[in-house]
Amino acid sequence: MAESTVPVLIVGGGMAGLSCAAFLGLHGVRALLVERHAGTSIEPRAIGQHPRTLEHLYPLGVVEEIRTSPGVRCDNWRIVVGEGFGGAELESRQPQLDVSDLSPVGWGTATQQQIEPILRRSAVTHGARLMFRTELVSYEQRRDDVTAVLRDLRTGAERTVRARYLVAADGHRATIRRAEGVGTHSVHERWNRVLHHSLNIVFDADLSSVVPSSEALLYYLRRDDIARTFVTTEFPDRHVLGVEAAAPLPTAECVDIVRAVVGIPDLPVRVVSQHTWQMAAFVADRYRVGRVLFVGDSAHVIPPTGGWGGNTAIGDAAELSWKLAAQVRGEANDTLLDSYEAERRPVAEALVGQSLRNYVTRIAPHEGLDGLPPDTDPVALTFGFRYRSSAVADDGPELPDPPDHRRVFDPGQVAGVPGARAPYVRLGGGRSTLDVFGRDWVLLCGDDRWNVTVPGVRAYRVAGPQQQRQRQRFTQAYRIDADGAALVRPDGVLAWKSVHAVDEPAARVATVLDHLLTGRYDRR
Numbered sequence: 001m002a003e004s005t006v007p008v009l010i011v012g013g014g015m016a017g018l019s020c021a022a023f024l025g026l027h028g029v030r031a032l033l034v035e036r037h038a039g040t041s042i043e044p045r046a047i048g049q050h051p052r053t054l055e056h057l058y059p060l061g062v063v064e065e066i067r068t069s070p071g072v073r074c075d076n077w078r079i080v081v082g083e084g085f086g087g088a089e090l091e092s093r094q095p096q097l098d099v100s101d102l103s104p105v106g107w108g109t110a111t112q113q114q115i116e117p118i119l120r121r122s123a124v125t126h127g128a129r130l131m132f133r134t135e136l137v138s139y140e141q142r143r144d145d146v147t148a149v150l151r152d153l154r155t156g157a158e159r160t161v162r163a164r165y166l167v168a169a170d171g172h173r174a175t176i177r178r179a180e181g182v183g184t185h186s187v188h189e190r191w192n193r194v195l196h197h198s199l200n201i202v203f204d205a206d207l208s209s210v211v212p213s214s215e216a217l218l219y220y221l222r223r224d225d226i227a228r229t230f231v232t233t234e235f236p237d238r239h240v241l242g243v244e245a246a247a248p249l250p251t252a253e254c255v256d257i258v259r260a261v262v263g264i265p266d267l268p269v270r271v272v273s274q275h276t277w278q279m280a281a282f283v284a285d286r287y288r289v290g291r292v293l294f295v296g297d298s299a300h301v302i303p304p305t306g307g308w309g310g311n312t313a314i315g316d317a318a319e320l321s322w323k324l325a326a327q328v329r330g331e332a333n334d335t336l337l338d339s340y341e342a343e344r345r346p347v348a349e350a351l352v353g354q355s356l357r358n359y360v361t362r363i364a365p366h367e368g369l370d371g372l373p374p375d376t377d378p379v380a381l382t383f384g385f386r387y388r389s390s391a392v393a394d395d396g397p398e399l400p401d402p403p404d405h406r407r408v409f410d411p412g413q414v415a416g417v418p419g420a421r422a423p424y425v426r427l428g429g430g431r432s433t434l435d436v437f438g439r440d441w442v443l444l445c446g447d448d449r450w451n452v453t454v455p456g457v458r459a460y461r462v463a464g465p466q467q468q469r470q471r472q473r474f475t476q477a478y479r480i481d482a483d484g485a486a487l488v489r490p491d492g493v494l495a496w497k498s499v500h501a502v503d504e505p506a507a508r509v510a511t512v513l514d515h516l517l518t519g520r521y522d523r524r
């Protein structure tokens with residue numbers, strides 16, 4: 001059996017695994033990724049990328065391609081809950097698509113089938129090695145490495161790979177997480193179960209007279225206590241109807257269901273495919289066991305009633321990869337990897353709570369909203385998180401946690417607070433924070449005193465001396481004085497700031513960085 005050594009082995013080639021491979025490559029670590037399928041996903045699932053997801057993907061150079069993907073054939077991203085098409089609406093939600101005051105990247109409209117090939121190409125461009133039709137058969141975790149047995153599904157040949165870390169991006173079945181004995185929890189124990197057995201019927205039919213593309217993106221149709229979902233796709237006249245069923249149905253029955261829902265008894269319908277899936281809402285109790293780390297659906301299953309699952313998978317990958325790379329390069333100690341769970345688990349918990357709330361109001365009102373968190377604005381869920389961990393230098397009670405211990409704030413409230421997303425600002429010279437975040441630690445300052453040389457940190461002075469307004473915007477956004485500075489992590493999270501100038505700024509920044517990477521930051 002051939003044996004080879006890699007720094008990181010990623011199991012699973014979905015959004016989590018592919019983006020993790022690309023991000024690791026960006027940080028100089030060439031991972032090996034194995035995926036048992038022959039290619040990327042063929043199931044219509046996720047639609048659209050949140051602005052924060054696109055900010056994470058920006059340094060990979062793929063955002064333009066994602067934004068220009070044709071996306072679903074729909075001109076209105078409204079979400080409707082009603083009895084049928086064109087009838088009375090029980091609820092209607094128009095997502096706030098204009099977030100230009102927070103970020104210039106906006107939303108992406110690519111589908112899962114469009115974004116996965118883009119991520120796949122990006123992973124290869126950034127040096128990852130991808131092996132499709134290859135599965136993880138077994139693995140053993142030891143003190144210094146993980147030894148994995150991989151099988152080529154075309155030939156049956158097996159090989160052993162030794163990796164310093166194993167990233168489990170193996171989806172909701174989470175075989176690796178289960179093998180590690182890690183359980184799950186939900187907002188409340190009553191939600192820690194399969195909520196709904198779903199069947200997506202993909203079909204072709206001309207529905208232009210019934211469901212105009214200008215009306216809505218997503219319909220939750222509730223009639224006689226039966227809930228169904230309807231969404232269109234990127235292909236002309238191709239749509240997806242979601243019904244409650246645990247297994248595929250006879251084709252004729254699918255056609256009857258489509259005709260009944262649409263309300264045209266003789267509608268020509270061609271059933272293209274059927275996909276079963278389970279609606280669930282839980283988060284792993286741990287995101288890490290030694291050298292094994294969980295990302296994406298392996299770490300959390302978020303009901304699609306909010307469109308967060310795939311976006312959160314990419315967010316996990318972005319946050320984990322720079323920490324893993326720092327660890328592989330020997331710049332950090334184990335506490336940095338522990339901060340991955342401390343930061344990302346509360347995010348998944350908040351998103352599971354909100355998506356469950358949407359599930360109840362849109363699909364299952366009989367379940368009741370008892371014990372679910374209050375309705376939270378999707379823009380706050382996108383931009384308003386604040387991480388609390390050893391990788392953040394949160395010096396003072398600048399912003400106390402909300403009483404319910406969730407870490408979600410109004411984006412304006414959390415802007416400039418360590419642990420939150422570093423606000424977008426223009427830097428001058430045609431550049432913005434988008435262009436400089438993503439790869440290195442960045443020190444932003446408005447004053448030459450901070451223009452220091454510290455290994456691993458790139459210092460940027462915001463604007464030239466004559467561009468007073470730009471500098472003012474920066475100091476306001478980061479809530480520092482004109483002689484202060486802000487240290488931003490490779491994932492675009494504000495790690496530390498100094499409101500004023502300090503003596504020996506280079507030594508101060510070097511010490512802060514070292515302490516953040518090794519969990520020794522001394523909070524005042």
Ligand SMILES: Cc1cc2nc3c(=O)[nH]c(=O)nc-3n(C[C@H](O)[C@H](O)[C@H](O)COP(=O)(O)OP(=O)(O)OC[C@H]3O[C@@H](n4cnc5c(N)ncnc54)[C@H](O)[C@@H]3O)c2cc1C
Pocket residue numbers: 011012013014015016017034035036037041044045046047048112134135136137169170171172175200277295296297298304306307308309310311312313
């Ligand atoms: C109907 C539906 C609609 C959705 N809509 C949205 C949406 O609008 N927005 C959104 O953000 N999210 C949405 N989601 C959620 C999103 O699809 C998932 O969160 C996302 O696909 C998770 O990506 P992942 O990489 O973690 O897992 P997956 O995509 O499941 O990938 C895991 C991969 O691991 C592979 N694998 C498993 N075990 C092994 C092994 N032993 N060896 C090799 N390979 C292995 C599997 O073959 C699989 O390809 C939706 C989900 C569904 C079901």
